[in-house]
Amino acid sequence: MKSFKNFIGGNWVPPIGGEYFENVNPADLSDTIGRFPMSGSADVELAVASAQRGFEVWRATPAPARGDVMRRIGDLMVKRKDEIADLMTREMGKPLTETRGDVQEGIDTAYYAATEGRRLFGHTVPSEMKNKWAMSFRRPIGVAGIITPFNFPMAIPTWKMFPALLCGNACIFKPAEDVPETGHVLVEIMLEAGLPPEVIQLVHGLGESAGAAIVNHPGIPVISFTGSTETGRIVGEVCGRMHKRLSLEMGGKNAQIVFNDADLDLALEGVLWGAFGTTGQRCTATSRLVLQDGIHDELLSRLIDRARALKLGDGRKKGTDVGPMINEAAVKKVERYVDIGQGENADLVCGGRRPSGKGMDNGYFFEPTIFARVQAGMRLEQEEIFGPVLSVLRFRTTDEAFAINNDVKYGLSSSVYTKDVNVSMRAMNELDNGITYINAPTIGAEAHLPFGGVKQTGNGHREGGWEVYDFYSETKVGYLDFSGALQRAQIDNYLGTPD
Numbered sequence: 001m002k003s004f005k006n007f008i009g010g011n012w013v014p015p016i017g018g019e020y021f022e023n024v025n026p027a028d029l030s031d032t033i034g035r036f037p038m039s040g041s042a043d044v045e046l047a048v049a050s051a052q053r054g055f056e057v058w059r060a061t062p063a064p065a066r067g068d069v070m071r072r073i074g075d076l077m078v079k080r081k082d083e084i085a086d087l088m089t090r091e092m093g094k095p096l097t098e099t100r101g102d103v104q105e106g107i108d109t110a111y112y113a114a115t116e117g118r119r120l121f122g123h124t125v126p127s128e129m130k131n132k133w134a135m136s137f138r139r140p141i142g143v144a145g146i147i148t149p150f151n152f153p154m155a156i157p158t159w160k161m162f163p164a165l166l167c168g169n170a171c172i173f174k175p176a177e178d179v180p181e182t183g184h185v186l187v188e189i190m191l192e193a194g195l196p197p198e199v200i201q202l203v204h205g206l207g208e209s210a211g212a213a214i215v216n217h218p219g220i221p222v223i224s225f226t227g228s229t230e231t232g233r234i235v236g237e238v239c240g241r242m243h244k245r246l247s248l249e250m251g252g253k254n255a256q257i258v259f260n261d262a263d264l265d266l267a268l269e270g271v272l273w274g275a276f277g278t279t280g281q282r283c284t285a286t287s288r289l290v291l292q293d294g295i296h297d298e299l300l301s302r303l304i305d306r307a308r309a310l311k312l313g314d315g316r317k318k319g320t321d322v323g324p325m326i327n328e329a330a331v332k333k334v335e336r337y338v339d340i341g342q343g344e345n346a347d348l349v350c351g352g353r354r355p356s357g358k359g360m361d362n363g364y365f366f367e368p369t370i371f372a373r374v375q376a377g378m379r380l381e382q383e384e385i386f387g388p389v390l391s392v393l394r395f396r397t398t399d400e401a402f403a404i405n406n407d408v409k410y411g412l413s414s415s416v417y418t419k420d421v422n423v424s425m426r427a428m429n430e431l432d433n434g435i436t437y438i439n440a441p442t443i444g445a446e447a448h449l450p451f452g453g454v455k456q457t458g459n460g461h462r463e464g465g466w467e468v469y470d471f472y473s474e475t476k477v478g479y480l481d482f483s484g485a486l487q488r489a490q491i492d493n494y495l496g497t498p499d
């Protein structure tokens with residue numbers, strides 16, 4: 001079996017404790033990908049010492065030169081796109097079309113970061129006083145701890161690391177334990193592109209050990225975490241206590257609302273993609289379909305037919321629409337929610353079980369599942385399931401639909417299908433989410449726009465676009481007085497003093 005290593009101190013090294021975990025293909029449990037280091041606090045200790053040395057080198061590298069490394073990373077990802085997509089599908093299951101998209105998001109993020117190296121704007125503003133200049137500019141912060149989930153093994157680490165690095169920070173990266181090989185390849189590429197070795201540290205391992213060691217280490221002042229709201233709470237408590245800068249991107253319970261006047265063909269394609277793409281394991285997955293009275297029955301019946309026809313299977317095989325779930329615990333969670341939904345008297349109208357058939361019992365497959373007659377407030381409707389389970393609700397008025405959308409603790413994405421421009425604009429204004437799509441599904445973010453959610457989905461920061469560069473840099477202000485005299489702010493030259 002292939003044995004992988006950490007990248008710490010500028011070298012590929014085994015874990016200090018000598019322990020490993022295995023990574024298997026969720027579509028074929030007899031296919032083991034390799035064994036990966038089970039790291040702990042001793043490994044993190046070495047990684048921090050090395051990253052601090054790397055930081056001193058990297059912060060002194062001009063930002064445009066840092067950007068050039070990002071560009072070369074993008075070029076290498078382009079060359080290896082199909083190879084990476086294939087290994088990503090093998091280790092986490094989503095079909096090749098989707099994993100290619102995941103790599104492409106990393107490429108887009110690399111090229112965006114490359115151009116940012118020539119911007120990294122501060123401000124120059126007039127001073128209140130004569131012969132004095134005032135300006136703000138950015139400084140890097142230090143070592144950033146990067147903790148990522150399994151569902152976007154390439155895109156999410158690049159969303160975090162490329163801006164962090166472009167701003168001049170060093171990174172310690174712990175990929176999710178279900179997708180360590182994609183993390184390994186990403187670090188390989190970053191090194192090949194010319195990133196100074198000690199600027200990046202790869203520490204494999206479990207969340208409770210390697211992840212917790214990163215979060216708790218006083219030498220890591222910045223933590224960027226994407227994962228469940230439950231884990232985010234633990235991470236947030238530690239970071240709050242230790243005064244760390246923290247970005248949290250967490251769970252979602254996203255709704256697609258379809259009005260009577262909508263293009264139903266379009267809405268149908270949207271919900272199929274939104275609910276069952278990535279087997280429902282997207283933070284932006286559509287888990288609630290909210291249908292207006294007039295089109296409810298027709299759209300529901302067409303949706304059931306189409307969902308039943310989706311082809312489950314190995315994402316590396318042609319014709320597969322829906323791959324496996326990530327692991328046994330994820331399937332068990334979905335099964336638990338199917339029981340909860342039935343206990344709440346929602347109607348199970350499609351799926352609801354592990355499929356039978358050739359090869360299906362050798363992977364973590366679960367049928368696309370639809371519950372009808374779901375009522376607002378049910379657990380099925382309120383809690384993140386993170387699997388191929390869609391709850392269908394009915395509404396009469398716009399106010400009612402918007403209230404259903406907003407009445408959950410999460411606030412990542414929302415989608416509205418209508419031809420009415422007034423309803424569309426109201427949706428943009430009134431839906432409590434970080435992202436609202438009009439006539440498009442709840443999934444499909446673009447790398448050059450800010451991404452993130454409100455309420456218990458996030459803590460106010462954004463990934464992607466221009467905003468994330470603020471998270472990874474410290475604003476400093478400089479005043480330069482060339483008047484040759486003591487000029488006292490707010491005391492001399494007081495503006496607004498009556499003559």
Ligand code: NAD
Pocket residue numbers: 147148149150151152174175176177205206207208210211212215226227228229231232234235249250251252282283284384386412452453457
């Ligand atoms: P998870 O919370 O189980 O794990 C995420 C990461 O945290 C993993 O690397 C894990 O090893 C690590 N971890 C676990 N316990 C830890 C601890 N105590 N200390 C430090 N690190 C720890 O999440 P997951 O199952 O990998 O991903 C699914 C979740 O991620 C869903 O809730 C989904 O909505 C969310 N997600 C959110 C976004 C977003 O941008 N909002 C994007 C993708 C996924």
